[in-house]
Amino acid sequence: MRFYDHRHAGEELALRLFEWAADGDVTNRVVLALPRGGVPVAAEVARALKAPLDVIVVRKIGAPGHPEMGIGAIAGEDPPVYDRQALERLGLAEDDLAADIARERAELRRREDLYRSGRPAPGLDGRTVILIDDGLATGATARAALRHLRSRNPARLILAVPVCAPQAAETIRQDADDLICLHQPSSFRAVGQWYEEFAQVSDNEVIATLRRPGFISATP
Structure with a gap:
């Protein structure tokens, strides 16, 4: 399985998550993206789930x-x-x-x-948090994000990615309540090899996506 671009990966991930979330509480979810590559992927998921969209910055x-x-x-x-x-x-x-x-x-x-323009970080207490990136290689950034988010008392913490290295998937499971990955190739070398187009996402694209009409503020 290869994805055409970030948007296509987000559409495919949204289909899986829409099925996964069908019976859950639709009013208490928030989608968080790891910028920058995770933002266009997460935007498709947030749109499908009609959920708030925000970012968690990890370096x-x-x-x-x-x-x-x-x-x-x-x-x-x-x-x-x-x-x-x-x-x-x-x-x-x-x-x-x-x-x-x-x-x-x-x-x-x-x-x-830059991304929040003065907005506070979203409240996560008691909410289902869906963390999204464009792929999982070593899992270091995702682990840092998950551990930070866990300290903010979510009800459930889900990591969802289009593609991940099998060994990274195994190590990340202890930090997430659930891991959803569409493709775990045994020949994984880098996230970009599973995209036809893997253009860098700019800061301006992140800001424009977060301001796009139709996305609900993630802040209660």
Whole structure:
């Protein structure tokens, strides 16, 4: 299974989630996207479920000299979530990453301010939260997001993605009440290989999507 683009992946994921959510409480759900790639996927799901849409900003912590290699992630003001095996493999201690974490924390706050434009984060107490990304590779960013969201007392916490690495799916299950993944290819190398078009989603696209008419504010 390959998806044409983010929107197509969102449409397919929405079909699965619409069936999954058919008998649930339709008034108490919120869809949260991991920006930026998760936003156009989540928009299709929020539209299908007639649910509020918002974002949770998470920043990847990259290996020194290789920022594309994720070895951890941060969400909110929470402590970093690390891939311990990666730290050991690279011979790194947490203190070695202090400057990187401070930089990513500042960028996280900047993006939250940019995307929300002064809106508060949505209230999650007692709600069913559906967290969405465009794919799951190592699972570090999703774990950081799920642990942060768990602290805000949702009734249920669901992670839904179009495609995921099988090993990441196994490690993420302890942090989510349910994992919905359309495709778990054994030959997984990167999220982008399962999309025909995998264009980068811009900040402007995220903002425009969140402001699109028809989406209900996620803030009670």
